[in-house]
Amino acid sequence: MKQPSAEWPRSVSIHPSAIVAPEAQLGENVQIGPWCSVGPDVVLGKNVRLHSSVVIDGITVLGDGVEIYPFVTVGMAPQDLKYRGEPTRCEIGERTVLRENVTIHRGTAQGDGITRVGAHCLVMANAHVAHDCVIGDGVIIVNNVVMGGHVEIGDGARIMGAAALHQFVRIGRGALVGGVCGVESDVIPYGSVLGNRARLVGLHWIWLRRQGVEAPEIQAMRRAFRILYPRQGGDGAVLESRLAEVKRDFADIPRVQEIVAFMEAPSRRGLVRAIRPSAVTSETEGA
Known part of the structure; x- marks a missing residue:
């Protein structure tokens, strides 16, 4: 034609x-x-x-x-x-x-x-x-x-070079998947995952700041994340108990509630596991 x-x-x-x-x-x-x-x-x-x-x-x-x-x-x-x-x-x-x-x-x-x-x-x-x-x-x-x-990828997510996403994986809104990263399980909203086999290392702080999220809300999200993924030797409560605690104590923080809803939703692949906190550098914590 x-x-x-x-x-x-x-x-x-x-x-x-x-x-x-x-x-x-x-x-x-x-x-x-x-x-x-x-x-x-x-x-x-x-x-x-x-x-x-x-x-x-x-x-x-x-x-x-x-x-x-x-x-x-x-x-x-x-x-x-x-x-x-x-x-x-x-x-x-x-x-x-x-x-x-x-x-x-x-x-x-x-x-x-x-x-x-x-x-x-x-x-x-x-x-x-x-x-x-x-x-x-x-x-x-x-x-x-x-x-x-x-695969489902939420708004604003960033998937870096040569990452591989397994079928039925969910990537939450605003999440970051590092380069050359194999993602076999779901990544929470605003989560940051790195490694040959993806492990959660924190939240995508840089993206949150660029979206204009104020410091008090970021601090609340940081506290909620530490409850959901406690440090080695910390709170040994089962995930359901930690989710209930975060849902109750951060009821006025919509982004935290979004993370909780994502974690409670049905999943074919389960959630990406967190890396040992001792391996997370201060630079990653602030990223």
């Missing part, structure tokens, strides 16, 4: 070498570069830009202002042997940027039938977002991150 369909806005720009199905829905000012391929069930919002050699397939919706760099594929069939061609979906939120070689697969009938990446996200080169993953708004996923199916 070298000429825009009569139903597309006149502001649409399509390179002569691109292949765009006439049934695709294109918004105003869409730019489709050389050697791109856009399938018939694709919806591109306003100001979407596909640089070159981008493949958008399946029932896929790109929000306004999405920008996609070369050799990215979005909405292709999932890497799941149970998939039998069911009409599942993929959605990318507005103003999200996908860098080179990113792959994002559509959902499966065994999941919720949709893979979703939120708005204002940055997914860097060579990252893979598997089927049925749900990624919140403002998430940054750094180069070479891979994830299994059904």
Whole structure:
């Protein structure tokens, strides 16, 4: 398709070498570069830009202002042997940027039938977002991150380079996953995990400060964290007792209650274990 369909806005720009199905829905000012391929069930919002050699397939919706760099594929069939061609979906939120070689697969009938990446996200080169993953708004996923199916990542989380997320893992809002980190269990909201096998080392203090969280609330979160994850030789109460204590004593701190609710929610993978406090440096405590 070298000429825009009569139903597309006149502001649409399509390179002569691109292949765009006439049934695709294109918004105003869409730019489709050389050697791109856009399938018939694709919806591109306003100001979407596909640089070159981008493949958008399946029932896929790109929000306004999405920008996609070369050799990215979005909405292709999932890497799941149970998939039998069911009409599942993929959605990318507005103003999200996908860098080179990113792959994002559509959902499966065994999941919720949709893979979703939120708005204002940055997914860097060579990252893979598997089927049925749900990624919140403002998430940054750094180069070479891979994830299994059904992973959930909360708003504002940061996943550093070459991290690997096991299927069904939940990453809480504002959490930090360190580079080259294998995450086999859930990471609490605002948690910071490091290591070859992820271990919780504290809360993501830098992110909290950048979000404008005031010092009294940060101090309350610090106290709550120390109750939930006591120092070696400290309180030996079972987790349920510690959760009850934090829920009672920090009832007026919404972010602490968010952490408690996350820890009490059903989980397929359990919670990431904390590293021994003696191994946590003062620099990590303040990070």
